[in-house]
Amino acid sequence: MTRFTETTDSRGTKEVHALQPGSQSGAFTESPTPLSELLKAAPTPASPSLLSINPDWDHQKPTSVSTITASKMERAFILLMATVVLSVTPEVKAVLTNANNTQFNITRTGCGVTKLCVETPADCDPAGNGTCLFGSVNASTPMPPNGVEMSFQLSGNSSGYIALGLTKNQTEGTTILLICAKINETFEFRINSRNNSDGTLSTMDREVTEIRGTVDGEMIQCEFDVPGLNASSTRNAADTSYVVLLGSGSVNGSTLGPFNVRFASDLLNLADPSSNLSPPASSGNKCGLHSHVLAFLVSILTMSALRTV
Structure with missing residues (x-):
């Protein structure tokens, strides 16, 4: 000592x-x-004191330990909050669920009666041997404001992908693009949002269930259900009116190329299977025309008979 x-x-x-x-x-x-x-x-201590944290120590009054501790706590709190914000930011990701039963068959059976059908070329049969890009939709009972669940079928030929699009305006806004793709020789389902102005595709956060699909060479076929569809932005009613698009695109690795529209309908009520069918000609007009012709022929025969007498 x-x-x-x-x-x-x-x-x-x-x-x-x-x-x-x-x-x-x-x-x-x-x-x-x-x-x-x-x-x-005396040698300088190896570890600096708390007061040496301040870089302007030589030009300022000493900072108390309590002030420095509060400053450290403030910085730690800001860092913690930033970490929490980043960790709770949701990732934009679709919820896709495959069907347990993978067997399905796509035909024209029920078109205009139980399901609305669109196709190119016109009236082509997806079950036939010719080239046919075909889509159909069957809508459940509307349940506002939750929208409508719709069941889709899609069939066509492509070395990349085929897709069915739903939009209110083909040149403005966005399109819900329901995609059945051939990736690495296997079937894969995707749902994207398409910018109708520049054609850009982006990931879409939406649920799709009961997905079934097959790939046979360039023939791609699929079925799937989309719950909660509503064309109305206010969601105060179940609006089922859409312009339906059919098309295809390329696949590079796992990246989808641009969507090339091959068919575009008018604005259709997807809940009405017959909304895209031409109304039949009025049978009353045909009957009226036939009666006039018949009366004219009778008058000619009567005049001929009178002249003979």
Whole structure:
């Protein structure tokens, strides 16, 4: 243990000297070097003190430990909140569910009666041998404001993908693009949003269920259900009126190329299977025309008979 002693020289200057332990127990000898010189020569501590955090220490008043601690806590809180915000930001991702039963058959059976059908070329049969891009939709009972569940069928030939689109305006806004693709020789379903102005495809957050699909060479066929469809932005009613698009596109690896529209309908009520059928000619007009012709022929025969008599 070191002790200290204070001395005064002949000029009245006071100096503090350290007393070092001597060889005998309890004995101390006075160090010839003043304490002020010993402190100057002392090495700088390896770890800085809390007060050395301030880079402008030489030009500012010392900051209290409590102030520095509060500043650290504030920075830690900001960092924590930023981490929480990043961790809870939802990823835009569709919820896709495959059907347990993978067997299905796509035909024209029920077109105009139980399901609305669109196709190109006109009246082509997806069950036939010719090229046919075919789509159909069967809508459930509207349930506002939850929209309508619709069951779709899609069939066509492509080395990449085929798709059915639903939109209110083909040149404005966006299109819900329901895609059945051939990727690495296997079937894959996707749902995208298409920008109708520039054709850009982006991921869409929507649920699709009961997905079934097959790939046979370039023949792609699929079935799927989409719940909660509503063409109305206000959702105060179940609006089932859409322009239906049929088309195809390329696939590069797993990246989809642009959607090429091959068919575009008028605005159709998808809940009405017959909404795209031409109304039949009025049978009353035909009957009226036949009666006029018959009366004319009778009059000619009567005049001929009178002249003969």
